[in-house]
Amino acid sequence: MPSLAYVLRRLAQAVPTVLAIVVLNFLLLQLAPGDAADVLAGEAGSATPEYMAQLRKSFGLDQPMWLQLLLYLKQVVTFDLGFSFRHGMPVSELILSRLGPTLLLMGTVLTLAVFVGVLLGSLAARHLNRWQDNLISTLTVLAYATPVFWAGLMLIVLFSVKLGWFPTSGMQKVAAFHEGFAKVKDIAHHLVLPAVTLTLFYLALYARLMRASVLEQASMDYVVTARAKGLTERQVIRRHVLRNAMLPVVTMAGVQVGAIFGGAVVVETVFAWPGLGLLAYESLFARDLNLLLGIFFVSTCLVVMVNLAVDLCYSMLDPRIELR
């Protein structure tokens, strides 16, 4: 069992990673031509050079780069993510308002994808090279290779426009402004289509990984031993094969958290889901540095924690793995 000291050490180790990411992205963004003042002027329609200079000064863009970086790092160390000049709001407030919807979508998708993927993957492995296997393989690859925006739009056409079962987009019904339990139901109703669209994409990965993994484990010596001990096939699979086969799946799930966290840009765009991915995407093209770095910072912290959790899961699934 991993000790508390281990967890704390891992968290301490994460600090430089987080800072390195902030610095890397900060420097990368410096390479991008144009700045926030250009964008604001572009949107506002026009601006005098004096006004632009004043904007840059109030954004701190007139400072030398290294000073901007130092000031930013100083802020971040105290968990102050700064101010988004574009939105006229503190970055933390903006991120917090999007974190809930993001986690909701991400959690739902990951749970669905892992659960259904493991189920289909083991099913395919059990029926290796028979029609069930082929059907599952074909369908999951089909789902995976379909461009997400196309799948999303087709689901909207079918389930919203033609059948009228689900709303096209958004997170709540704006004509109603539900409260209490009705609001929860309303949000769940809006969640269905985006979650399904994204799950379809991630499903294939887990199903295929699980299938390969089950097959690999099933051929291991310990399984042969277990069979020889006279355990039933069902017991072998459940107690030994599935447990070990979950390892790569858990690894992948850990990896995917980071991806889904900000990688749902397309689904968020199609379904107007108020997630962080879309916010980050918009802030990149608006050169809203504080906001974009803030999102990178938060997502970094989140993934660090998830990776830790994955490693902890490892040691529970396979006690032979030492946590050092």
Next chain:
Amino acid sequence: MTLQRLTRNFLALAGALGLTAIAPVLAQGTPQKGGTLVMVVQPEPPTLAAYQSTAGPVGQVATKVYEGLLEYSFDLKPMPSLAQSWTVAPDGKTVTFKLTPNVKFHDGKPFTSADVQFTVMDVLKKVHPRGVNTFRAVTAVETPDPLTAIFKLSEPAPYMMMALSSYESPMLPKHVFGTGDIATHPNANRPVGTGPFKFVEWQKGQFMRLDRNPDYRKAGLPHLDRVVARFIADAGTRSAAMETQEAHIGGFNAVPPVDVKRLSGLPHIATTYKGYEMQAPIVQLDFNTTKPPFNDARVRQAVAYAIDRQFVIDNVWFGFGKPATGPISSNFKANGLYTDQVRNYNVKNGVEMANKLLDEAGKKRGADGVRFEIVHDVTPYGEEWRRFGEYVQQQLAKIGIKATLRYEDVPAWLRRVYTNYDFDLTNNWIQTLADPSIGMHRLYHSNTIKAGTVFVNNSRWTTKETDELMNKANVETDPKKRAALYHDLQKRIVDASPLVFVHELNFVTVYNKRVNNFPVSPLGLYSAMDTVWLAK
């Protein structure tokens, strides 16, 4: 180009020719009270500070909350709003506004001439992107009594009377915005105005909610209980939301032109191209006229001849547009400023003409048929521009110009085209707005060559004569003489071809037939919508 560049996102399109048959549904029957009107606004505005951003999405929301001194009729005539009457002195240098009495801001405080003075002198003249120019002649606003505001001008400013709508010049409460730094005011996103709807909340990334103002100055109005602006980033989804009636109205091509045709076939959907008369956008190609090859007028004219305008309208903008003849939109036919008596580049044998001009200019074809190579920048405001760029690339190939396309994001493109001038040819669009003096001069006058200022003279072509014509037109109060100045100007500009005038872009508004009384003014979605009502 002042008007919000981002509205072009995804689909800058225009309804016009093809849609003339679909007239707006006129108000019928008795207005019904109540209901929530859901607008799709694209993209989500960055702020609600309508006094320092002319961004389209800001205007679509803020004009329900703030009001202006004037409104406008479809023939571009001023109408009363917060000002119930006005007089312009014979010398054109004094304009007196009588304000509408008993108007209250949403916080209960009265609206007075002090608010007008504050808004014009301390806000619009200083931080509004166009206000700086619009009110440049205003030296003082006098307030002899709470309901009289007298504008003192250093010279006549006929264009100013066209720029007093709630969209161009929103009137702010001095007691709210008078304290603190206006550029970063905390009330920017919590607007307090005199309009028919009060700001309630803004859930970033989702919606903005405005509720009925029960103390609105017009008794019995507005009809609606609530207006909600929804933000849906994907064009296909916006169309679907209109289909399922989750949203009731969307303009500035929130619904892409290609879907407009499909949606207008549905029984519950209506479309209109009215309500954009004060935008008058023109699609164009900007040359860098300060260096070869486009410092030669013949080369520029050749490119202008090579573009088949009708092809662009039909295939890039799906039929929503009208060939442009010059720098002023044909919308200004109404007040006589427009003329089509200029050099006509939209001819059948355009490619032939172009090749001849290039030969004359000494740009000989090489062994591979190429005269010279350029980079063609594509304005990053949506896929139409990219398709337009691909079309231009193909047409230029026909006249021996090898163009490589370059596609960058908004800040990079703005930097390149308006600060570094590091380009050969870029596609673009500008709005000639309510008056050429506000919308058009900035592209041709020598005093608008300002590195770092966006949407001004980036081709950097100027002549003494054209500068002079614009200076005169600025202060000419006689409509006939002013029109003559503009006719001369158009002729000269079109001849020199510092830009290629491709077509006039008309936007389309798609709305649910339950929506009544829209549009009621040339400002369309930029109007207060106090008389709009929703059939049950």
Next chain:
Amino acid sequence: MRDAFLRFVRHKPALVGLVLLVMVVIAAAVASLLYPGDPFRIVGKPFQPPLTDFPLGTDMLGRDLAAAVFYGARTTLLIGFAATLIATVVGVTIGGLAGYFGGRADALLMRLTELFQTIPFFLFAILLVAVLGSSIGKIIFAIAVVSWPPMARLVRGEFMAMRNREFVQACVSMGMGHARIIVVHILPNTLSAIVVTGSLMIATAILIESGLSFLGLSDPNVMSWGYIIGSGRSVLRTAWWICAVPGVAILLTVMAINLVGDGLNDALNPRLRQL
């Protein structure tokens, strides 16, 4: 090796996949023979459905979709394979070393992996393309940069588990060199996972490219399947074929790559067939 080859050709789906893949490669090879000239050229009336004047119809500017698909095969294959190759080499090296040696090397390499992996990958790809520019080489680079961390983590997980297996422990106690243990004993045992992940990675690279194109971040001077889909997206409901034609091309290619991957997997790991 001969056995593996025989097992592969006996695997019917894998053969089907291989045939499909070869067809795509041939399409890419003969593009300029079949359709000389620029695939962006406007050749006919826009919006012609398939099987009219043009076998696959035309797009919204009147360009021949068949020509576009043939030329697109080049770009798409190039991006898919090049990006995956770079990402796999980087990922296996980093993941393998980390998993095998553990300890400080592991901590350091995983920190590096974490660094690249915590950045939302699609967003990071967008950022890279936005900063570097959207030429095809830079797009491949951006896709490779965001693709390797999952591979590294997967390989590390496998190596960690393998490191504690009896046979590896035995090799270590026999004094066998690290390089030999890794290459001869561990790597072959993790190959199936690498192949499975790698095959999906090619597909992912193709899909990332299409995602970037969808957002307008493709090389505007090169025809790719992603670009055609991205540009046809707004007419999805009025001219289905513009998205469907390259969409099916991507689908078939991805499927082919996967089938071949599966075949390789089964061929290289004969014991798997005994379940």
